[in-house]
Amino acid sequence: MVKTAVKVFVRTRPTATNSSGVKIGSDGQSISVNVPKDQSAGIINNQQESFSFKFDGVLENVSQDAAYTAVAHEVVDGLMAGYNGTIFCYGQTGAGKTFTMSGGSSGYAHRGIIPRTLHHVFREVDMRVDKMYRVHVSYLEIYNEQLYDLLGEPGSSEGLAVLEDTNNNAYVRGLTLVPVRSEEEALAQFFLGEQGRTTAGHVLNAESSRSHTVFTVHVEMRTSDAASERAVLSKLNLVDLAGSERTKKTGVTGQTLKEAQFINRSLSFLEQTVNSLSRRDAYVPFRQTKLTAVLRDALGGNCKTVMIANIWAEPSHTEETLSTLRFASRVRTLTTQLAVNESSDPGLLLRRYERQIKELKAELAMRDTLSGRSRVSYDDPTDDELRELHSTARRFLAGEADVEELPADSLKRVREAFKALRAVHAAVKGELGGQLAAMRRAATEEGAQAAAQATGAGSGGGVGEVDPRAAAGFTVGQAPLDARPPQTRSEFGTAGGDGGAAAAAAAAAAQAPLGAQLSSLTDVASTVGGGAADGAQRSPSGASVGGVGFAGGAATAAAARLSAIFAVPGDRNAVFRKYKTDVAEGRELADALKAAMTALKETRGSIKSLGESVNEAKKRIDELNAALALRRGAAPAGGDGEVLDSETYALLQDLKSVKQRYRADFDGLKEAREELEPRIQGVAVARAALLEGFDSWAAGQSEGALRRMAAAARAVPGTPGEEDDELDAGEAFERMQLARITERDPDSLAYHAALRRSGAAAPGAAGPGAGAAGSGGGAKAAAAASRRLEQTQTMNRGAAR
Numbered sequence: 165m166v167k168t169a170v171k172v173f174v175r176t177r178p179t180a181t182n183s184s185g186v187k188i189g190s191d192g193q194s195i196s197v198n199v200p201k202d203q204s205a206g207i208i209n210n211q212q213e214s215f216s217f218k219f220d221g222v223l224e225n226v227s228q229d230a231a232y233t234a235v236a237h238e239v240v241d242g243l244m245a246g247y248n249g250t251i252f253c254y255g256q257t258g259a260g261k262t263f264t265m266s267g268g269s270s271g272y273a274h275r276g277i278i279p280r281t282l283h284h285v286f287r288e289v290d291m292r293v294d295k296m297y298r299v300h301v302s303y304l305e306i307y308n309e310q311l312y313d314l315l316g317e318p319g320s321s322e323g324l325a326v327l328e329d330t331n332n333n334a335y336v337r338g339l340t341l342v343p344v345r346s347e348e349e350a351l352a353q354f355f356l357g358e359q360g361r362t363t364a365g366h367v368l369n370a371e372s373s374r375s376h377t378v379f380t381v382h383v384e385m386r387t388s389d390a391a392s393e394r395a396v397l398s399k400l401n402l403v404d405l406a407g408s409e410r411t412k413k414t415g416v417t418g419q420t421l422k423e424a425q426f427i428n429r430s431l432s433f434l435e436q437t438v439n440s441l442s443r444r445d446a447y448v449p450f451r452q453t454k455l456t457a458v459l460r461d462a463l464g465g466n467c468k469t470v471m472i473a474n475i476w477a478e479p480s481h482t483e484e485t486l487s488t489l490r491f492a493s494r495v496r497t498l499t500t501q502l503a504v505n506e507s508s509d510p511g512l513l514l515r516r517y518e519r520q521i522k523e524l525k526a527e528l529a530m531r532d533t534l535s536g537r538s539r540v541s542y543d544d545p546t547d548d549e550l551r552e553l554h555s556t557a558r559r560f561l562a563g564e565a566d567v568e569e570l571p572a573d574s575l576k577r578v579r580e581a582f583k584a585l586r587a588v589h590a591a592v593k594g595e596l597g598g599q600l601a602a603m604r605r606a607a608t609e610e611g612a613q614a615a616a617q618a619t620g621a622g623s624g625g626g627v628g629e630v631d632p633r634a635a636a637g638f639t640v641g642q643a644p645l646d647a648r649p650p651q652t653r654s655e656f657g658t659a660g661g662d663g664g665a666a667a668a669a670a671a672a673a674a675q676a677p678l679g680a681q682l683s684s685l686t687d688v689a690s691t692v693g694g695g696a697a698d699g700a701q702r703s704p705s706g707a708s709v710g711g712v713g714f715a716g717g718a719a720t721a722a723a724a725r726l727s728a729i730f731a732v733p734g735d736r737n738a739v740f741r742k743y744k745t746d747v748a749e750g751r752e753l754a755d756a757l758k759a760a761m762t763a764l765k766e767t768r769g770s771i772k773s774l775g776e777s778v779n780e781a782k783k784r785i786d787e788l789n790a791a792l793a794l795r796r797g798a799a800p801a802g803g804d805g806e807v808l809d810s811e812t813y814a815l816l817q818d819l820k821s822v823k824q825r826y827r828a829d830f831d832g833l834k835e836a837r838e839e840l841e842p843r844i845q846g847v848a849v850a851r852a853a854l855l856e857g858f859d860s861w862a863a864g865q866s867e868g869a870l871r872r873m874a875a876a877a878r879a880v881p882g883t884p885g886e887e888d889d890e891l892d893a894g895e896a897f898e899r900m901q902l903a904r905i906t907e908r909d910p911d912s913l914a915y916h917a918a919l920r921r922s923g924a925a926a927p928g929a930a931g932p933g934a935g936a937a938g939s940g941g942g943a944k945a946a947a948a949a950s951r952r953l954e955q956t957q958t959m960n961r962g963a964a965r
C-alpha cells in the first residue's frame with residue numbers, strides 16, 4: 165500500500181470581465197480571492213479581504229487537451245497499471261464541470277476527459293502486446309437521491325444499491341457493466357448514456373445537469389499467457405457532480421427547487437465527510453448519502469484521486485468561488501492508500517492448481533520412465549478399474565490362490581485398495597448383522613409364542629404390547645446397536661472428480677462493423693460540406709481575395725484606384741497571371757508558393773497513406789482480438805484450451821506484428837501531422853506574400869500599363885482552375901476543413917463513428933433536437949430517458965405515500 169495525497173486542480177471558466185478579484189499566481193498553483201469589505205459593517209471591521217489558496221495546479225484559459233494532460237493522463241496510466249482512480253469535478257452550477265468531464269458542444273476538439281480517457285485506454289490496449297485486456301464501462305446517475313443505471317435494460321435501476329466488497333471497496337450492486345472492445349464501442353455507450361441523461365435534463369431542467377453522474381471504466385488485465393490466472397482489476401470513476409446552487413439567489417421553485425435541495429444536501433454531506441476525514445475522526449459518515457457511499461474509496465480508500473474545482477470567477481459569484489476553493493483546499497488534505505488489485509477469483513486459483521497437478525503428473529511419469537518402472541497411471545481410477553479392484557479385494561480376503569497381493573504401484577492405488585477392503589468388510593459385517601437380526605427376530609417370535617401359550621390364548625399379540633423380554637435389553641422393532649442403514653451411495657463411492665470440465669460459455673463476440681469508420685467519414689463530409697458550399701459562393705476574385713489587402717488611409721486610396729482599374733470582370737486575374745510569369749518579383753513569389761504547396765501536398769499524401777495504414781492495422785487488430793476472444797471463449801475451462809494451441813499462438817504472433825506496424829505507422833503519422841500545421845502556415849504566408857506583392861506592384865503601375873497588360877493576358881487564357889487554386893483562399897480554407905478532420909485527426913474517426921452509432925449529439929450540445937432523432941441509438945436513449953422519468957415519478961409517488 166502506498167499512501168498518496170489527493171490532488172486538486174482549479175479550472176476557471178473564461179469570463180467576460182476581469183474585475184472579479186480572483187488572481188492567479190505566476191507559479192500556476194496559487195490563487196487568491198479578494199472580497200470587497202462590507203461597507204455596512206463600518207469603516208473599522210475585521211472582515212477579511214483577501215484569501216489565498218495553493219493547489220496542484222490552476223488551469224486558466226487552457227485547452228481541453230492541456231487540461232487532460234495535467235489532470236487525467238497520469239491517473240489513466242495508473243488505471244492501465246492496475247490502480248483504481250477517481251477524477252471528480254466539483255463547483256457551482258455553470259462553472260464548467262460538464263464541459264471539463266464530458267466536453268463542449270462544438271465536438272471533437274472540445275471533447276472532455278471521458279472521451280479522451282477512452283481514447284487513451286484503447287491506445288494503451290493496442291500498444292501493450294504482452295498483455296490481454298478486457299474493458300467494461302458503466303454509467304451511474306444519482307438523481308434526487310435515487311440511483312439510475314444509464315446503460316441498463318428497463319427495470320435495471322430498481323435493485324441498485326451501494327455495497328462494499330470483501331476488500332471494503334465500494335461497488336454498486338446490480339449496475340450494468342457493458343463489455344467494450346474498442347474506443348468506438350466505449351464512446352457509443354458513453355454517448356448513449358449521456359444522451360439519456362441530457363434528454364432527462366431537458367425534460368426536467370433545460371439549463372443544467374441536475375444529477376451526479378459516475379462513468380466508470382473497468383479494466384481487467386492479464387499477461388498474454390492464456391493459462392495465467394493472474395488478473396489485475398482496476399477501475400476509474402469519472403464523476404461529474406451536479407452544481408451547488410444558492411436557491412435564494414436563483415429563485416428556483418417547484419421541481420427545480422426540489423432538485424436543488426437534493427443536490428445541496430448531498431454536497432453538504434460530501435463536505436461533512438471530507439471534514440470528518442481531514443480531522444481523522446474515528447467514525448466517518450459515508451453512508452449518509454448515496455454520493456458519499458459511492459465516493460467512499462475516492463475519499464479515503466484504495467484509489468488515486470484527483471479533484472477539479474471548477475470556478476466561474478465573475479464578481480457576482482465571488483461567494484461561490486470562495487466556498488469552492490475552501491472545500492477544495494480541505495479535499496487537498498486527504499490521503500488515500502494505493503495498491504494494485506490482484507484478482508482473488510477462485511476460478512483462477514482452481515485453474516492454477518489444475519495446471520500444477522498436470523505438471524506434477526507429467527513429472528512423475530518422467531521419473532517412472534527414468535527409473536525403468538512400468539507405466540503407472542496417476543489419474544483417478546475409472547469405474548471399471550474400481551470394480552476390478554473390489555473383486556480382487558474380495559478374492560484376496562477369501563484367500564484365493566491366484567490373488568496374493570493387492571495393486572500398490574501408486575499411493576492412489578494403495579488408498580483405493582484399503583477402501584475396497586473396508587467396503588468388503590462393511591458388506592460382510594452387514595451380511596452377518598442381517599443374519600443375527602433375523603435369528604433374534606426368530607427367537608423373539610418363538611419366545612412370544614411360548615409366553616402366549618403360558619398365559620392363555622387370545623389375550624395378546626396386539627400392536628403396542630410390551631415385549632416380555634424388554635427387561636433383557638430388547639424392544640420390539642428396535643434395531644440392534646451395530647446395525648447400519650442401507651448404503652445409499654454407489655458400491656464404489658463417489659466418482660473421482662474426473663468430470664470437472666464445465667463447458668465455457670462461447671464468447672460470441674460479433675465483429676466490429678468494419679465499414680463504420682468509412683461511413684462516418686461520409687457523414688463528416690456532409691456536415692462540413694454545408695460550410696464548404698457557403699464558402700464556394702464567395703467571389704473567387706476581387707479586393708477581398710485571401711483576406712489580404714491594403715491597410716491604412718493610403719492603402720485604402722490605392723485599393724480604390726485599383727478597383728476602378730479592374731472594374732472589367734476578369735481583369736484582375738488576367739493581370740495577376742502576367743505578374744506571376746512576366747514580372748521577376750512575381751515569378752519568384754509564385755515559385756515560392758508552388759514549392760510550399762508541393763511540400764504541403766507531400767505531407768498530406770503521407771498523412772493520408774499513413775492514416776489508411778493505421779486504420780487498416782486497427783481494423784486488423786480488432787479482428788484478431790475478436791478471433792482470440794472466440795477461441796478463448798470456446799476452449800473448455802481447465803481443458804487443453806488453457807495451453808496455447810498452435811492456432812491461438814499464430815493469432816497472437818500475428819497480433820504482435822500488426823501492433824508493431826500500427827505503432828510505427830502511428831508514430832510516423834504523428835510526426836507527419838506535426839509537420840502539417842507549419843506546412844499550411846507556409847502556404848498561407850507564401851500566398852499572402854504573393855498577393856501583397858501583386859497589390860503593391862499593381863499600385864505602382866500606371867492605369868494605361870495595367871489595362872494593356874490585362875488585354876494581352878486575356879488573349880492568352882490561364883489554366884482552368886488556376887485562380888481557384890491560388891486566388892480564392894477562402895474557398896481553399898473551406899475545402900481544407902473537410903480534409904482536416906481526416907488528415908489532422910485520424911484519431912477522431914472513432915469519435916465521429918461513435919456519435920453516429922449512438923445517434924447522439926456531441927456532449928454538451930443543448931436543445932431537444934441535439935440528438936439524431938429517429939436513429940437507432942437516439943431512439944434507445946430517448947426510451948431510456950422516458951423510462952427513467954417514469955421510474956422517478958413512480959419512486960416519488962411511492963415516497964409521497
Ligand SMILES: Nc1ncnc2c1ncn2[C@@H]1O[C@H](COP(=O)(O)OP(=O)(O)OP(=O)(O)O)[C@@H](O)[C@H]1O
Nearest residue numbers: 177178257258259260261262263268372373406407
Ligand atoms: N473552460 C471553458 N472553456 C469554454 N467554455 C466553457 C468552459 N467552462 C465552461 N464553459 C461553458 O460554460 C457553460 C456552462 O458549463 P457547464 O455546463 O460545463 O457547467 P456545469 O458546471 O456543468 O453546470 P451545471 O452544474 O449547472 O451542470 C457551457 O456553455 C460551457 O461550454
